[in-house]
Amino acid sequence: MSVMADGGVRGVAAASDPIIERIEELQFTLGEGPCVDAYATSRPIFIPDLDEHAMRRWPAYAPAVHQQGIRAVFAFPLQVGAVRLGVLDVFRTDAGQLSRDQLGQAVMFADRAVTILLDGQDQLSNDQELDEAVEHRARLYQAQGMVMVQMGISLAEAMVRLRAYAYAEDRPLSEVAADIVARRLRFDSPQL
Amino acid sequence: MTTVSADSLAQVFVEVADTLIDEFDLIEFLQMLADRVAGLTDHATVGILLADPNGRLHFMAASDESAKLLELLQLKQQDGPCFDAFRTGRPVVNTDLNAPAAAESWPQFAQHAAALGFRSVHAFPLRLRDEIIGAMGLFGRTVGDLGDGDVRIVQALADVAAISLLQERTISRAEVLTEQLQAALNSRIVIEQAKGAIAQTYQVDVDAAFQLIRGYARRTNRRLSEIAYLVVTDMPSLTDFHQPATRR
Incomplete structure (x- = not known):
């Protein structure tokens, strides 16, 4: 999960493991990727297969994460209307679409993350x-x-x-x- | 309710096709569709709901405030004709709000709708092949008598609304659908935030604020969500916002 601000302040807020943290940082180093686009366009971006199309779209980012063993990326913007806070990224080592349940859960986690970011804590x-x-x-x-x-x-x-x-x-x-x-x-x- | 004329129907389809080709704004499109369907069917108001990936319905557009109220009422109760159309995938047509059947099916909704002066309700699922992604409600001020032909036409327009969510055909269906829905749900929030900002700035109520935002988007030939976003992020960039409607 990355936190961003329009002023250019951005960084990885949390990652499920150190490898993912490095991969998440790649988008900032390279300045491109599904996560950057999800933030810029205020909509989720799902790449179930890092294929040639994805390679053309993000010529630096796609090969770099592919080399790390990533085959699919799902980027969910953390936002409430016009307030954009960051992006929740889900990576997979196998190509393939998320199931409906997984999509629903990811959206729910993203909503939860927004609340926590706004309040600085998870209030009951x-x-x-x-x-x-x-x-x-x-x-x-x-x-x-x-x-x-x-x-x-x-x-x-x-x-x-x-x-x-x-x-x-x-x-x-x-x-x-x-x-x-x-x-x-x-x-x-x-x-x- | 009279049978839809071929002329007015042709006009709607031209406008729909035009919107889909042009730079596309989902909320504006659904708003236009609600307005046009309301215009096709005499004395009816129209509201549109869309479902998120968790299957929860959200308000998207309405031809007027009373239709919006009736949609919000159903969302609050988690019950009503639009929920039935959404759950079953089948249209609910010609339901007399004063008949016992309506009171039995949706006690709260029937009572409120009748109190607002409505006599009939029709609800259509928004279908995308095997998936139901939302519902469109028609609320009539006369006893409902949609003919079979009318029902097919309105269902066709509801299906157009569903298909419109997939204007990018290069990627697969399911993922685009979720992307579009999430983007549309968020655009709806931006519009509410912008309504508040305009209501405060110009000391008008939130409905008048919405009309101001819509009017400005039309006048400047820009997208509704784009204008709403600018209202809350960069209001000074919107010059001549509060222009009287008479001056064009």
Whole structure:
């Protein structure tokens, strides 16, 4: 898993073993690869077979990971809307598509990683949040946009502020978001 | 509900083909499709849901706010005609919301939909050969009487929506589908974030904010998701955003 920022700060955040960590670092060294593209385009990129097509697409990266025994790469962006945090990469030593279950699990792990990155910890309250009604989620995203403008900060920071406020006030995030969208609550003071 | 005219149907297919050739924006496309299907069938509003790889349905587009509400209501209840169409892969048509059958099948949904002034509901699966990837709901203000021909036409349009997810044909089906769905689900979030930012900046409600974003994308001939992304990452780059609709 790699963490990236638009300012150019990037690095491997975690890897399942040291070999994978080296492979993950390759994309930064070479500046190309499915992971870099997944981040840039905000969508997953699946390469179930590092074939000639992949070699042409990433002439430096594809042969390099192939040499390390990798045959398939699946890159899942870590993101919440316009906030892009990094990429979760799954490597396989055999060519082949991930099963539907594996895809579903990878997406779930990516979501979990996003939450942890935003909060700096894995809070229990997030389980409850996952089950929240859908319109609450839409409202949460709208509230993020509003707080961004109110405080003149980045969208990523607005998300963190919102979560921190809900945590500090011991209120459900959805309730705080609803108050913001209904304009009962404003986040104007930067020292919040 | 009257039988769809050949003329208006031809127009829809031309517009669909045009969108698919042109630079493609899935949300904008589904929005257009919802609008057009609503226009084909008198007195109906239309909503579209798509499923993620874990089989959870998500709201994608609606022809108006009432259709959006009815889709969100089903998502909240995890139940309703669109869920039935999604689970079974078969259309649910001509269901009278005041009939006992509707109240038995979906008690909450039937009650809310009737309270919003709706009389009938139809739901169509979005099919991709052997896979069901979402559902499209039609909510009518009159008692439903979609003819067999109408049902086939609307199902065909629902299938077009499903096929549109696969505009890259060079790679295999399953992986492109997941890539597209994930990208579309994320675009939907970007749009909500942008709605909030615009609502705050121009002191309007979130629905008016959405119309502003759509209007700007149309005026500047750019993609909805691209504009939404710029709203939350680089708003100053969008000049003349709040232009009155009369000035073109």
